[in-house]
Amino acid sequence: MQKTSYDISGLTIVTPRNYGRIFAVLCICLALAGIAHAFAVGQIEWSYVAEFLTFPAILTGLVNTVVMAILAMVVGIALGVIFAIMRLSDNLVLRNVAIGYIWFFRAVPALLQLLIWFNLALIFPNFGIPGLFSVKTVSVMTPFLAALLGLGIQQGAFTAEVVRAGLLSVDRGQYEAAQSIGMTRMMMLRYIIMPQAMRVIVPPIGNEFIGMVKLTSLASVIQFSEILYSAQTVYYANNRVIELLIVSAIWYVIVVTILSLIQIWIERHFDRGIRPINHKK
Amino acid sequence: MKHSKTGEPLVVVSGAKKSFGHFEALKDVSLSVERGEVLCVIGPSGSGKSTLLRCINLLERIEGGAIFIDGEMIGYRRSADKLYPLQDAELARQRRKTAMVFQRxxxxxxxxxxxxxxxxxxxxxxxxxxxxxxxxxxxxxxxxLAAKRDAYPAELSGGQQQRVAIARALAMRPQLILFDEPTSALDPELVGDVLKVIRDLAASGMTMIVVTHELGFAREVGHRVAFMDHGRIVEIGDARAVLENPAQQRTREFIAAVRS
Known part of the structure; x- marks a missing residue:
């Protein structure tokens, strides 16, 4: 019988062959090639896609989409933070107002809210403070404002729950430590609790932001000229339906990709102190 | 001893009561702490030691009796024969008189x-x-810990974190520091460094209430020791007298149990 050799330092480790993985990659490549081929020989004029990608009306729509998504999220996050804090308040009135807001605006579909805001003039032809000023609702409630209110306010209801989850995720001891050094509730939330809650809040907010970019397409039904509405306007004129839809899809993918990169950067910022390994300078 | 620069005690707790549901955490607790005094509070878990500290620091609000710090009633405003609970900003102002060092x-x-x-x-x-x-x-x-100025808490040991926490409490220039079992969450070899910092503070004349299980430390640093059980102060007096020659049977049992 051979004596066991315990010294194996001179031996090389052989990387195992993953035949299953190689097979999977081959399958995926085949499938992708098939899809690419189908689109290449299909009834699509790719030259039109290239031409209309930077068509002025499309670019205006793109800018409108991005601006609307950002503004609606600003409104949504502001409302979300306010209502999340109210929701966790000791004050019974504030708490129930927040519960009511979240309940109602999560219940009504976004598309329906857009239509209601846009058609507000049917309910209130004029608005203002009696005796002070009064304006025609139709002249104020433009597609832009209706979209902003509709999307922002419903977003606030969802964001409030995200922010509340974040606030609840912070350890009780952090609240007590902040109080024990004499911070008021607002100071505590701003300097101690929110920065820690952000770790939990940012990933779902990033998700919602991406959702918002796509949700702005709903505003096409109230004639807000975001990118999909612009694409539709163009293809009504030139009949290049699929080409223009692909143009829109390309821009959505680009915008969402950029947002995802920004999200990664923000998450790294709020990981400070939690994963110190990431912060070797 | 360095107590009583002025005649008036810094902390007066008078008949304090606090319940959590049906559990009475504090039943009629009264005590006073002189300026510059170190009071150590000992007792089994659930005896109300931590609750007493938390009431003094206004993390909890007492439901009966009164607590005065530096002559000012805390948590309530008195108007004629009525007491009105104070609001957030006033509570925050009153909390600045005290600082708290937590177990965790x-x-x-x-x-x-x-x-x-x-x-x-x-x-x-x-x-x-x-x-x-x-x-x-x-x-x-x-x-x-001068070398650790830029370290995040996650990069510090428990003992180092607790010393930073003590420095954080001191930075607010409080009149009173409350320690809630400051060494209970530490590995045994790290306890000494933290106790040394507290000992130095005591020597500098800081007024402190220390809830602790370190009886040796209580005897050495505490001017007085209070033994609490079931929400009451069973015995309070000179540190050596209480720890070495307790008057109450319950105190004797507790000290014997901890020492064994």
């Missing part, structure tokens, strides 16, 4: 050691950020 340190994980210490002075006391940071560095030095 509760450092702010998103701030460095120096930032943890300076955040209170900068945000609450509106101190100049530069001056506050310099003071923070001096305090870090005094607890032996």
């Amino acid at each position: 340190f509760n450092l702010f994980p998103h701030l460095t050691a120096a930032e943890n210490i300076a955040v209170g002075p900068i945000r609450v006391l509106n101190e100049n950020p530069k001056a506050a940071r310099e003071h923070a560095l001096a305090l870090l030095d005094s607890v032996g």
